[in-house]
Amino acid sequence: MLLAAALLGASACTPVTPLDESKLPVLEEIASQIDQDRLMGTVADLVAEHKSEKPFDCELLGPNTSVYPELCNLTHEKAGEYMQRRLEQLDLPVRREVVAKDLLTVSNVIAEYKGVKYPEEVILISAHFDVYYAAADDNSTGVAAVLELARVLSQYKFDRTLRFVGFDLEELGYVGSHRYVESLGSSKEVVLTVNFDSLGYYNDTPGSQQTSLGLPAPSEANFLAVIGNDNSLERVNEFMALNESFDTMRTFGVVASGLGNNPGNAPLLRSDHGPFWLRGHEAVFISDTAYFRNPGYHNEKDTMDLLNPPMFRKAVQLSAAAIAYWAGVQP
Amino acid sequence: MKRALLPVLAPALVALGLVPAVSRAEDAQPAAASTPVHQFSVYSRGGVQAYLAPNRSTGLFGGSVGVRDIIQDRFILQADVGYLMNFGNVVPVQVAAGMQHRIGFYTPAALATLTGFFGERLSFLSSDHPSVNRIPPVALGLLLAPARFTVEGAQLSILEFGVGVSPEFPGVGVAYQLNLIDVGVSF
Ligand SMILES: [Zn+2]
Numbered sequence: 001m002l003l004a005a006a007l008l009g010a011s012a013c014t015p016v017t018p019l020d021e022s023k024l025p026v027l028e029e030i031a032s033q034i035d036q037d038r039l040m041g042t043v044a045d046l047v048a049e050h051k052s053e054k055p056f057d058c059e060l061l062g063p064n065t066s067v068y069p070e071l072c073n074l075t076h077e078k079a080g081e082y083m084q085r086r087l088e089q090l091d092l093p094v095r096r097e098v099v100a101k102d103l104l105t106v107s108n109v110i111a112e113y114k115g116v117k118y119p120e121e122v123i124l125i126s127a128h129f130d131v132y133y134a135a136a137d138d139n140s141t142g143v144a145a146v147l148e149l150a151r152v153l154s155q156y157k158f159d160r161t162l163r164f165v166g167f168d169l170e171e172l173g174y175v176g177s178h179r180y181v182e183s184l185g186s187s188k189e190v191v192l193t194v195n196f197d198s199l200g201y202y203n204d205t206p207g208s209q210q211t212s213l214g215l216p217a218p219s220e221a222n223f224l225a226v227i228g229n230d231n232s233l234e235r236v237n238e239f240m241a242l243n244e245s246f247d248t249m250r251t252f253g254v255v256a257s258g259l260g261n262n263p264g265n266a267p268l269l270r271s272d273h274g275p276f277w278l279r280g281h282e283a284v285f286i287s288d289t290a291y292f293r294n295p296g297y298h299n300e301k302d303t304m305d306l307l308n309p310p311m312f313r314k315a316v317q318l319s320a321a322a323i324a325y326w327a328g329v330q331p
Numbered sequence: 332m333k334r335a336l337l338p339v340l341a342p343a344l345v346a347l348g349l350v351p352a353v354s355r356a357e358d359a360q361p362a363a364a365s366t367p368v369h370q371f372s373v374y375s376r377g378g379v380q381a382y383l384a385p386n387r388s389t390g391l392f393g394g395s396v397g398v399r400d401i402i403q404d405r406f407i408l409q410a411d412v413g414y415l416m417n418f419g420n421v422v423p424v425q426v427a428a429g430m431q432h433r434i435g436f437y438t439p440a441a442l443a444t445l446t447g448f449f450g451e452r453l454s455f456l457s458s459d460h461p462s463v464n465r466i467p468p469v470a471l472g473l474l475l476a477p478a479r480f481t482v483e484g485a486q487l488s489i490l491e492f493g494v495g496v497s498p499e500f501p502g503v504g505v506a507y508q509l510n511l512i513d514v515g516v517s518f
Contacts, residue, residue: 017462213383214381214383214388214391214417214418214453215388215453216383216385216388216455217455218457230451233463236456237456237462237463240456240461240462241461244458244461251457252455252456252457253454253455253456253457254453254454254455254456255453255454255455255456255463256453257389257418257419257420257451257452257453257454258419258420258451262416262417262418262419262420262451263416263417264388264391264417264418264419264453265418265419265453268453
């Protein structure tokens with residue numbers, strides 16, 4: 001019987017998830033509107049905002065600061081204000097969700113674009129706006145992606161509501177997203193979270209992608225990772241299938257087992273989708289894999305010159321198509 | 332050198348309660364006439380067991396319990412089931428057949444193994460493997476027990492090494508096994 005199972009394995013890699021092909025033309029049109037200059041302009045603005053801010057008072061964090069010097073180089077307030085301003089310019093209702101608890105106060109940025117058919121079902125599109133040093137990749141690229149997606153997607157109509165969220169204090173342990181998920185309680189309104197963290201670093205050199213035991217990946221750091229858990233497996237499949245339809249860029253899917261809380265999954269939990277996974281929500285994490293490739297990860301070398309603008313645009317284009325598909329874009 | 336281990340090993344087995352304290356090395360020398368055709372034992376092992384392929388990873392730390400039959404003091408048939416964790420919660424099922432070679436207490440063994448990994452896993456999707464393979468991997472492999480000792484039907488083996496392969500179409504996955512300890516008691 002075991003042998004039969006092994007032989008069955010031969011045919012177990014079934015074709016990619018079938019897509020609703022009638023949606024593909026409008027998805028392609030949406031993706032084409034993602035603008036590279038706007039994306040990079042936003043990253044430049046965010047880097048400037050971070051550079052002009054006095055870093056977070058790391059004395060609050062105790063003795064760890066000598067081991068982790070980046071803790072004394074965290075900025076977030078001006079980037080949060082910038083994100084709020086940009087979303088307001090799109091005429092979207094924007095609010096700040098402020099939660100003061102223990103030593104840390106977080107102020108998440110939340111904007112909403114109502115769905116027309118199932119407005120009570122929300123697709124949450126997020127990135128953290130707090131960074132170490134004036135980090136271009138981690139995570140000004142993620143915030144720029146959310147803002148560009150808000151600009152483009154708000155020109156269309158969707159069945160479901162789109163909620164654009166900037167999470168605060170991710171770097172200190174997913175504090176903003178954790179408190180946000182707590183505030184949802186047992187509500188099932190957020191049907192999917194799409195979280196962006198580091199989207200702009202790519203390298204074609206063989207060996208440029210780091211891996212770890214049990215976490216293989218292509219050798220060249222030139223792919224976009226889409227990461228889900230068992231709950232969001234179908235979304236990962238659809239993301240891969242959309243990429244196959246549009247042939248946008250090399251994409252690598254990772255699906256963590258269960259909720260994603262097994263020890264071997266730990267590197268996959270390291271952004272704001274984590275609290276959503278652990279509470280049983282569907283969430284996908286879209287990333288260039290950050291510390292598995294970027295030499296500027298959490299240090300002063302995370303600068304704009306390390307970014308690859310055309311690849312960054314492709315990552316956002318593919319994400320735009322996927323989000324529009326999941327939200328039920330109207331023709 | 333191997334026989335030099337015996338004075339160390341015999342007290343260890345006694346301490347583990349696997350042989351009576353009165354047992355002496357000389358007593359354990361097999362007598363062909365008194366060796367039963369089938370000698371059944373239950374065994375338990377612990378260590379590392381993982382299956383790593385380009386499209387999935389599963390297992391890692393844990394242990395198994397099983398039943399072993401040693402036939403004519405030479406051939407080994409065994410089957411076990413266990414629990415592994417790290418890349419998900421996994422139930423490994425292994426059946427194995429092989430041989431032991433007896434030099435007094437010292438009974439090194441080699442076994443052919445068939446190992447299935449049932450349960451959770453990490454999956455990786457690429458153009459080669461565009462969707463999750465839900466069929467559990469079953470690896471055909473070899474397990475070596477170079478430091479295995481038998482005293483009056485009780486077996487103690489340390490540092491067993493195993494490797495196996497399973498097809499993934501395209502590519503193969505490799506099953507790795509490192510048993511830190513395997514203890515069996517006859518019944
Ligand atoms: Zn980040």
